[in-house]
Structure formats: structure tokens, C-alpha cells
Amino acid sequence: MRNLESEACRIATMFDWQDMRYFLAAAKAGSLTKAAIELGVDHATVGRRVARLEAAIGVKLLHRLPRSTQLTEQGGALVNAAAAMEESAEATVRHLRGQVNGLSGQVTVSALPALAAFIIAPDLPVLLGAHPGLRLILSATSTVTSLERGEADIAIGFVRPAMAGRIVRRVGHLRFGLYGAPVLAARASEDWQFIGFEESLGGIVQQQWLDGFVTGRPFVLRTNDVTTQVQAARAGLGAALLPSILGDAEKELIRLDAAPPSRPLWMSVHADVRRSPVVRAVMDHLVRTFAE
Known part of the structure; x- marks a missing residue:
């Protein structure tokens, strides 16, 4: 051997x-x-x-x-x-990376696409205005990111990491709603069609809730992309389970009568990298952003 x-x-x-x-x-x-x-x-x-x-x-x-x-x-x-x-x-x-001094340098943040687009990105002018030397990479992904392999410095997602060496804190909850176009909402609920997640994501909480709610009614579209789900729902294709920050912002969608669960959001950083002042600055900013 x-x-x-x-x-x-x-x-x-x-x-x-x-x-x-x-x-x-x-x-x-x-x-x-x-x-x-x-x-x-x-x-x-x-x-x-x-x-x-x-x-x-x-x-x-x-x-x-x-x-x-x-x-x-x-x-x-x-x-x-x-x-x-x-x-x-x-x-x-x-x-x-933990030895980087000063408030200049590059920091990579991995976050769910909806969080990256609708929560983190709109507030970046505040962060970058305070720290002009900072260069941010915002990786919008639904996959589990390895901080240990250096794929990101900071990760935000639904899963609370349990790896040794990580510092983890809850930064909030992401609420969900069931949304559809007015043409769908006008139908009897037993005639609704649904937009779900593809099979590779069948184990996530959102799809499990949908499977229990649908009870025999058809899924007419499955996709791993939330933006595609929004557009399909707007077109009247079916009801979609969306983060409220997306669904509530769409004037062409109506929140349907359902109460899906919210999910906690966890931010994690490796203890070695956390010592970097520039990483700390980004972490502090993200904590304030999610709190607001």
C-alpha cells in the first residue's frame, strides 16, 4: 500500500x-x-x-x-x-490570506443567486464607497462552496456548515411565498399547475414542501434556476414557490393562499481567513445588510 x-x-x-x-x-x-x-x-x-x-x-x-x-x-x-x-x-x-493587512485587496463571497442579486448587490455601493481599495467577487451559486479549498472567503447559504475551523453565524431568514399570475389565481385551486425544481434538487426543503402541497396536481416545468421560475410564473405557466424578495417585487405576480416555511441563512468564514481586516470589513457589512 x-x-x-x-x-x-x-x-x-x-x-x-x-x-x-x-x-x-x-x-x-x-x-x-x-x-x-x-x-x-x-x-x-x-x-x-x-x-x-x-x-x-x-x-x-x-x-x-x-x-x-x-x-x-x-x-x-x-x-x-x-x-x-x-x-x-x-x-x-x-x-x-489571513495575513493580508489594510483594507484593500480581493474578497470572494459565495451566496445563493437570489441573495446575491436582490440583497447583497444593491448595497455594495455603501461597502465599496467606504473601502475604495476593495475588489469583490460575488459568486452567485446554489452549490455548496468549500472555504477549505479557497473557493470563497465568505459563504452564505441555507446549510449550517459543521466543518472544523469554520466560524458560523446566522444572519437572518429567507421567507418564501407561492406566487402566480392573475390568470392562474382566477382559477379554482384544484386546477392550478406548478413550477418546481429539477430532480437533482428534489431533496431541498422548498421542493419537499411543494410536493406535499401539490397533492396530485401537475408540475408543468422543472428548473434549477429561480429567475426562470419567475418568468414562467409571470407568463401564467403555473404557480412557483419563490423567495419573497423576488415574488413581492414582481407586479405581475400575486401571492397565493399558502404558507411555506422560511429558511435560516448562515454565514461562515474559515478562522484563518477571518483575521484579514478586509475580510472582516466585508463580513461586518454583510451582517448589517441582512439585519436591515
Whole structure:
């Protein structure tokens, strides 16, 4: 096994590290489907990225079983080698970012698309006006972002992270409503049609609530994009479960008689990066923005 791990270290520079990320997720989860849910993609994408990694290094890493995956001997060795290399590199990057002095530099914030567009972006002139040397990257994504791999400095989302080394705080709640065009609202509720989330997002709270509410009525459209859901609802295609900050702003939509649950919003930062004054400034601004 030691020889296998040495070989794994040697070949670790021969491939795209993003492919390695998918492989490690699949190895940890024990199935392509579970890894896809964790990464916020479909299982075919995970399978494709793992296959590309296998092709790049010329080694079979996973046995693909009907409902699970199993590491080959070479795959197990690569997991051990890559995990150690990844942690060492990420710790170095976090340490360096934590040493940035002054209120100038680049900060990456990962947030759900609706939060990025309707809460964070409109208030950025206040932040950037106070700190002209700041350069912000706002990554609008529904996937789970890894602060440990340096994909972002600050992450805001529905899931409360439990990783060691993270500092987490709740910054608010995102409320939802069921919305439809007037032409839909004029119909009897038993004749409503619905707009839902695609199958890869079937496990999220919003879709679970919709599944319970629909009770046999049809989904005429499924999409992972909330903006597309808004436009489809405006066109009268069906009722959509939307964040209230979107639905209430649409004059062509009516809030329908339903009471979906709200979801808590969590902001997290790695302890190493939190020491950076510029990261602290952005965090403080985001806390005030969500509080308002």
C-alpha cells in the first residue's frame, strides 16, 4: 500500500484538480448520486469528471455498482495521498490570506443567486464607497462552496456548515411565498399547475414542501434556476414557490393562499481567513445588510 501511495503522489500533478474534487466527493459519499447532491450537480456530471480523472492517470479508481460505488485499491491509495496534499495546500493558502493587512485587496463571497442579486448587490455601493481599495467577487451559486479549498472567503447559504475551523453565524431568514399570475389565481385551486425544481434538487426543503402541497396536481416545468421560475410564473405557466424578495417585487405576480416555511441563512468564514481586516470589513457589512 505504501508503494501505491507513493505512486499516487507522483501522478497527482497529471490531472485537473477539479476532477479530483469530484472523485474525493464520490469516494467519501460512497455513491455518485450522494456526491452529486453534496456538490449541487447531477450524478452524470460526477461520473463524467471521475471518468476523466481515470483516463488522465490511466488507472481505474471506482467500481460503479447499481446503487453505490466502491474504491479500487488504487482509488483508496489516491484518496489518502490526495487528501493529505489538498489539506496542506489549502492550509497554506488560508494562512497567507489571513495575513493580508489594510483594507484593500480581493474578497470572494459565495451566496445563493437570489441573495446575491436582490440583497447583497444593491448595497455594495455603501461597502465599496467606504473601502475604495476593495475588489469583490460575488459568486452567485446554489452549490455548496468549500472555504477549505479557497473557493470563497465568505459563504452564505441555507446549510449550517459543521466543518472544523469554520466560524458560523446566522444572519437572518429567507421567507418564501407561492406566487402566480392573475390568470392562474382566477382559477379554482384544484386546477392550478406548478413550477418546481429539477430532480437533482428534489431533496431541498422548498421542493419537499411543494410536493406535499401539490397533492396530485401537475408540475408543468422543472428548473434549477429561480429567475426562470419567475418568468414562467409571470407568463401564467403555473404557480412557483419563490423567495419573497423576488415574488413581492414582481407586479405581475400575486401571492397565493399558502404558507411555506422560511429558511435560516448562515454565514461562515474559515478562522484563518477571518483575521484579514478586509475580510472582516466585508463580513461586518454583510451582517448589517441582512439585519436591515
